[in-house]
Each structure stands twice: as C-alpha cells, then as structure tokens.
Amino acid sequence: MLTMIPQLVIGTTDLAAAFLFMYGLQRMSSPVTAPSGIKFAGVGMLVAVLASFLYAFDVDAAAKPFLLVNSALAASALIIGGGLAWWSGKEVAMTAMPQMVALYNGMGGGAAGAIAAIELFGAKTHGITQIIVTLAGALIGAVSFSGSLIAWAKLDGVINKPLRIKGQQAINGLFMLATLAVGGYIVFVGQSGSEPLTPMANLIYLFFGFALIFGVLMTLPIGGADMPVVISIYNAFTGLAVGLEGFVLQNPALMIAGMVVGAAGMLLTLLMAKAMNRSVANVLFTNFGDTAKHKQGAIKGDLKPVEAGDAGIFMRYAKEVIVVPGYGLAVAQGQQKLYELVKLLQSAGVVVKFAIHPVAGRMPGQMDVLLAEAGVPYDLIFQLEDINDEFANADVALVIGANDVVNPAARTDKSSPIFGMPILDADKAKKVYVVKRGQGKGYAGIVNALFYSDNCDMVYGDAAAVLTKMIEAVRGLGLKAAA
C-alpha cells in the first residue's frame, strides 16, 4: 500500500509529461503556436521532476539508511544545476546561442552516462539485455558529453582552429574499438560470472575513459561551419542515450522523450547535411576546406568595388531587394543596422525580403533567430526553396557576410567541391551587391564566381560600418525615416 500510491502518481505524471513533450514539440511547427509549445513541455517537465521525489517511498533496501542524505543531495543538485543553467540561459547573448545549446546538450549526455555508471558500479542491471543497453547508453552519452563540450569550446572561441593530426581516423577508430572491447569484456564477465582480470570498477573506469576520449578526438578536427551538423547529431545522441537509460530504469517517459529527440535530431542532421550536399559521414570524418586540391575553372571578369553610399542609393530606387545574410553579419553584429536599413527602404516603397540558406549560422536556423531578435518580422524571412525563383524578378540582391551559399559554381562547375549544393540564386538578380570584409575566400576555400560576374559589385568593409554608411546615404536623400 505504501508503494502503490507513489507508483500511481509517478506513473500518471510521467505519462502526462510524455504527452506534453510531444504536444509541445508539435506546437513548434508554427511560429504562432511555438511559444506556448515550449511552455506545455515545461509544465510536463516540472510535474515529472517533482513527482520523481516520490521514488523515495520505494527505494532499494540497501539505500534506505541513506534516504535522507540522498534526498537532500538530489534537491541541492537540482537547485544548483538548474539555477546556474537557468541564469546562464537568460543572460547569454543570442549570438552565443549555439554554444549554450551545445553545453546543455552535453550536460544531458553526461547525466545519461552518469546514470549508466551508477547502474554499472552498483551492479544493478539484470540480464544480458540490460547490461548491453546500459553500456550502449553509457557510450553514446559519454561521447555526446565530451563531444558537446569540445563543440562548445570551439563555438565559444576557446579552441580556435580545427585540430588535425596525421592518422587521426586510425586513432579515432582505435579508441572506438578499445571502448567496444572493454564493453564486450564487461558483458562477458557479467554473464559468465568469471573473475575479471582487473576489478570490475577498473573496467568501468576504462570504458568511460575511452568513450570520453573518443568524443573529444572525434569533434576536434571538425571546422566551425560544420557545427550545425555536429550540434544536431550530438542532440540526437543525447536523446538516444536518455532513451536507452530509460529502458534500463524501466521508465517509459525517458524512453519516449529520448527516442523522440533521437529521431528528431537524426532528421535535422540529415536535413543539414543535405543543405551542404554532403553526407553526415563526410562532415564527421573528412577534413573539409583545409586543402584546395581541385583545379579551379578560370574565372573571367574583375572585382568591381563600389562605395557603400552609392549602393544604398541604388537600392532606394529599386522596386524589390532581396537580402542574403550570412554568418559574417552576425560576427559584425550588424543585424540591428540591417533591419534599420530595411525599414528605411520599405518606407520608400521598396519591397524587401530576406533569403536564408539552411546552413547560415552556426546551428540550424540560427540566422532566423538572430533576425527575429533584431525585430525582423518572420513573414519577411524566406527559406531557400520558397524564394529562389524570385531572385530573377529582384532588382537587387544584397549579400552580407555570406559566400559559399551564393556561389553559382555549385550549379555549374562540376569540378567544384560544392557542386550540387543547393544555393541561393543571388546571381540571377539584376544587380548584386556583396558586402565583404576583404577579398578572402569562403569556408570551402574556393573562389566565388559570383563576385566576378558583370552584375555584381563589391562593397568592402565591416558589415555594420557598411550598413551605417548605406543608412546615412539613403537618409541623405531627404526621406522620412521609418518608425
């Protein structure tokens, strides 16, 4: 009787949580309902966490004497961990969002790995299925933990350069095999009951050690612009690990939530990889963009620099302008300035739209969020497939801080490494202005044929500074400024 009521309450709240998670995610399919979606999911989380303290009524006999201490530990961990993360999540700048998501994701993976560790150290698993699932969750969780931390360090600028060493893939493979071997041995010892060569605890340490190192090594060589894929895949990994540990703990809410996220993350990963015209394996295991071995087709034409002010005035008298923002805009913190210019143009009767490439930014859809933060209404923001046909009708395409995603070589040059990648057809506009810091190449390390085409002019300078000049020039025409 004493255990029945807590079980009933926990069962009900977990069921409610699983429903609210899925309902909440489902509401995220439209910008109108999305804000309430996350709140539904939040309620689910809150009741599930509160109810989980009722497990105290039904603990193992061995843990009974520690119940008070353990409850206090759980409550304080909840408050400290939750409080710190809540505060950092509220404080962080929107441009720093990718690294925060990576960090929180790594924490989830670490938590899943830690749960697995308790089950293993306490020998709480029963049967071969449970121990294999525990180890699988432990491996995926640990890789997600250390890998996400490296991703966080890279995005945050703590680690600046992709670290690549000779024979990296062989070393990575070796660590993977070592992890699997130790895991296999743990299963064997657990099943046969034979005496392990070294105490079981050492094997478990070894297993986690190898898995953590593998996560680090796997993430270190991956470059910054590939981060959308990396974050997305680790998100899926953590979900998977949580789902597997949910099975071990016999908790269907964890199983469902984890697997929903695992599948969602997998789908997003594939979408991102597709937007770069590369396979997921290619992103993870090849060092992209560090060598330009391929031959470049000769490019005709010259780079034609123009003054920012002239470009601004030209746009003022255009009928339709499509803006193509890239990560360079975010680096220059030019989003606010950009929207200020856009509002000026709009008040002069110019139709302005934003065209966003799927991999613009450092996580999927980051550019959309950064524009939203600057106040750009989402009905002005268009995705690649929705706007590409419209470039032909546009008078001006304004490319700011983007490069490879507007390189027409992806359509025409079979020898180009980005051939086949879906691009924004900015080159089809009657006039193209490219705002760029200097004459450098893009992430892929290839020359952009667009810059040399007849209808393209270059505006050199920091994006924010260039936009300021454009605003001044348009204002100078004596227009009333936008509200």
Place this chain on the structure above:
Amino acid sequence: MDFAISISGFLALYIFMLAAFAGWVIIGHVPAILHTPLMSGSNFVHGIVVVGGIFALLNASTVLEQVIGFVAVLLGAGNAAGGFAVTDRMLAMFQVSGHQSKAAKSGHRKKG
C-alpha cells in the same frame, strides 16, 4: 493492485519504434525558420533525464554512487533548466509584421 511498470524485450522495441516515428513526423513538419528553437526545444525535452538521475541518486547506497548520482542530477537539471530558458527566450522573439516585440525595443535602435 500494482502500478509497478515492467518493460522488457519487444515491448521496449515497440515503444522505441513508435516514439522514433512520432519524433520524425512531428519534426518533419517544422519549418526551417524554427529549426534553432526546435533543436533547443528538443534539447530541453531530453532534460527529462534528470528524473532518472533523481531515481538513481535516491537508490544510491555507496559514497561513489552518491557522488555520481549527484553529478547526474546536477547535469540533468542544467540540461532541463537551461534548455527551457533559451528556447523560451528565442520563441518570444518571433513576430509578424506590424508588431513590436519587447526584444526589439530593448535593442540598440535609433528612431528618427
């Protein structure tokens, strides 16, 4: 009556399969503009791992288990709380034409 949950073998696989399918379908309908909030939202959802952490910690009977359990709850709580905070903030910024958001008003923008 007993409300203890027992999931084994194929039952687990059925749960995993249906959940994975649900996740795939739900996320397939999310437009690209919402991919960042979605990812951060699903990142929040796997924060439910904190519940497993609390369960494991309450059942801990050695110091080692208590330490790892504490870490599990700490990290899981961070995942859940942080995931919610950033997702909620992001979604509050999305708006249609003609509406001024609080986020935009607090930005550095001149009005002239």
